[in-house]
Amino acid sequence: MKNKYKIVRILFAIAVILFAAVFISLDYIVMPLYVQAEEVVLPNVVGLSKDEAIAKMEELKLNPILLSPRYDTQVPIDHILFQNPSAGKLVKVNRRVYLHVSGGEPLVRMPNVRQKTFRDARVTLERIGLHIRSLDQIQSELPPNIIVEQEYEEGTYLSKGDSVELKISIGPRVGMIEVPNLISHSVSDADKLLRRNNLNIGRKNYIESSLLTNTIIDQYPSEGFLLSVGDSVDIWIAKSR
Structure with missing residues (x-):
């Protein structure tokens, strides 16, 4: 039992000695090195390009950290908006300096x-x-005063203040005819309907179907499309299986 207590006392003494050694090392070796580290005055890099700012910081043995861009209408894209710490402060070499970069005008x-x-x-x-x-203004099958085309596709990124070109409908060209609905009509009825509208049956395509034979299943162009006088409409016709 006495041997056990003796071992505990020895281990405790060793721990105290190690702690004291670490404390002395920090106090007399590490801290003096930190305190005596070279110091530099932070330069002002606001307004510089990010490449120029990085080069200037690294020249003084500082550690520049670029942060996510922020949109700004005054500072050009990829130029420094502001820095932290600010210019003029005395800092030690290898100090991190956070640089906020401009993303230019908002998109x-x-x-x-x-x-x-x-x-x-x-x-x-x-x-x-x-x-x-x-x-x-252009002619189209859309009613007048409706936008038909736009210069940039949906989702294209633009700067605020940009201008775009649009094309607006003035209605169909005089003499154009709206295609009637032929689906579910018989071929003979569809032919009469088209002729009344100065149009013709185009290509006939036959498809096996459970629908009544010679019933139109589909058409091209579809109902509402504008054609010129004499144009044709292709049809798909049901035939028995």
Whole structure:
């Protein structure tokens, strides 16, 4: 039992000695080295490009850390917005310096304004900071005053304040004819319907179907499409299995 207590006392004494050695090392070796480390004055890199800022920091043995871009209308893209710590402070070499980079002007995504009225399209664009640069009028199967085409596809990134070109419908060309619905009609009825509208039956395609023979299953162009006088409509016709 006495031997056991003796071993415990010895281990305790060793632990105390080790702790004292670590404390003395920190106090007389590590801390003096830290205190005596070279110090430099932080330069001002705000407004510089990120490459110039990094080079300037590394030249002074500092550790620049680039942070996620922030949109800014005043500072050009990829230039430094601000730094932390700020310029003029005395810091030790290898100190981390956080650099906030400008993402330039904020970007917006082009919305889809096709088939909207001109008024709705303008409101949609202006709400996100875009403007209409020009508005061309074209003939189309859409009613008048409806947007037919847009310069940029939906989802394209643009800068706020950018302008876009739109094309607006003035209605169909004079003399164009709207394709009637032929589906579920017989071939003979469809032929009469097309002739009344100055159109013709085009290619006939036969498909096995449970529907009544000679019933039209599908058509191209579809109902509502605009064709010129004398144009043809292809049809798909049911035939017995």
